[in-house]
């Protein structure tokens with residue numbers, strides 16, 4: 001049995017002390033995934049190349065959701081696939097702002113949020129077979145340009161999580177169990193299934209930052225999923241949980257622009273200072289999204305972020321819903 005569920009409950013206090021601390025895993029699990037990852041290295045490279053070359057096409061999701069999505073930019077692609085920039089994210093914490101009932105099935109999760117446009121172009125690879133994984137639901141959530149999460153807009157992005165909890169008199173916080181939500185807003189939360197080639201795309205904005213954390217996007221991959229009428233998830237197997245990051249240089253460039261630059265109440269935590277990010281680099285993986293300008297010229301006008309998420313379909317995470 002996968003260990004996350006048991007360890008999650010027993011480490012609630014650790015999570016309280018270090019809200020960013022990743023849910024621990026056994027060494028054997030990490031090692032096993034490492035072997036799977038190395039075995040798939042060639043496939044990842046081929047997969048990424050094919051994916052990037054497809055970009056000028058119109059993509060159509062032919063599944064049960066009846067939606068067409070038009071790609072608006074020319075196909076950018078790297079001459080040489082850099083395996084170390086687009087590989088496999090191991091499991092790290094879902095963080096305190098996971099909120100499944102606001103995660104909505106759609107390909108544009110921007111709503112009214114302002115910021116630099118970002119198209120996330122995600123490939124999902126089944127690391128047991130080294131083949132693209134079709135019909136996997138990829139689920140994202142991240143904060144807005146000034147650090148707030150939808151559904152939690154009443155919580156200050158500038159107050160350390162521990163202080164927030166003590167101000168609310170909560171002493172037994174548990175991720176996914178303790179209810180901290182303040183409203184029903186859904187912006188910057190979205191999910192979409194991979195197509196027959198194991199690919200999906202999500203339009204959003206470049207995230208801002210909140211206290212004590214590097215800029216990041218939460219991602220989960222679900223299999224055997226079903227949704228309600230309103231597009232939220234009813235049931236699924238969660239096979240991967242990760243956090244995706246950006247290069248420091250890019251972040252500096254974007255954070256100097258409005259509306260990000262107006263977030264002056266706290267200093268941004270850089271990747272180098274973040275305590276969670278290292279979990280994403282276990283065993284040679286890289287959770288850094290590769291970015292190219294959407295107009296082929298300047299990322300400030302919008303960008304496309306590529307990453308391949310390798311999932312271990314035999315390791316189901318039994319999160320409490």
Ligand SMILES: *[C@@H]1O[C@H](CO)[C@@H](O)[C@H](O)[C@H]1NC(C)=O
Nearest residue numbers: 041042043045046082083084
């Ligand atoms: C990267 O991918 C190439 C092409 O498939 C492969 O030859 C190479 O060994 C890989 N490098 C690493 C570090 O995995």
Ligand SMILES: *[C@@H]1O[C@H](CO)[C@@H](O)[C@H](O)[C@H]1NC(C)=O
Nearest residue numbers: 061062063064065066067068
């Ligand atoms: C998909 O949408 C089109 C246009 O709205 C509609 O004509 C068609 O019946 C729908 N197909 C399914 C399978 O729902």
Ligand SMILES: *[C@@H]1O[C@H](CO)[C@@H](O)[C@H](O)[C@H]1NC(C)=O
Nearest residue numbers: 101102103104186228230232
């Ligand atoms: C979707 O429906 C569920 C069940 O009725 C509800 O709990 C949830 O808040 C709804 N989410 C949205 C985004 O409407």
Ligand SMILES: *[C@@H]1O[C@H](CO)[C@@H](O)[C@H](O)[C@H]1NC(C)=O
Nearest residue numbers: 114144145146147148153259
């Ligand atoms: C981010 O969300 C918060 C809470 O809703 C809002 O006050 C703030 O204006 C938003 N930031 C931007 C840049 O719109």
Ligand SMILES: *[C@@H]1O[C@H](CO)[C@@H](O)[C@H](O)[C@H]1NC(C)=O
Nearest residue numbers: 158263264265266267268269
């Ligand atoms: C940000 O860091 C600078 C340099 O260390 C410091 O002078 C400043 O007070 C910090 N600002 C905030 C809001 O913490």
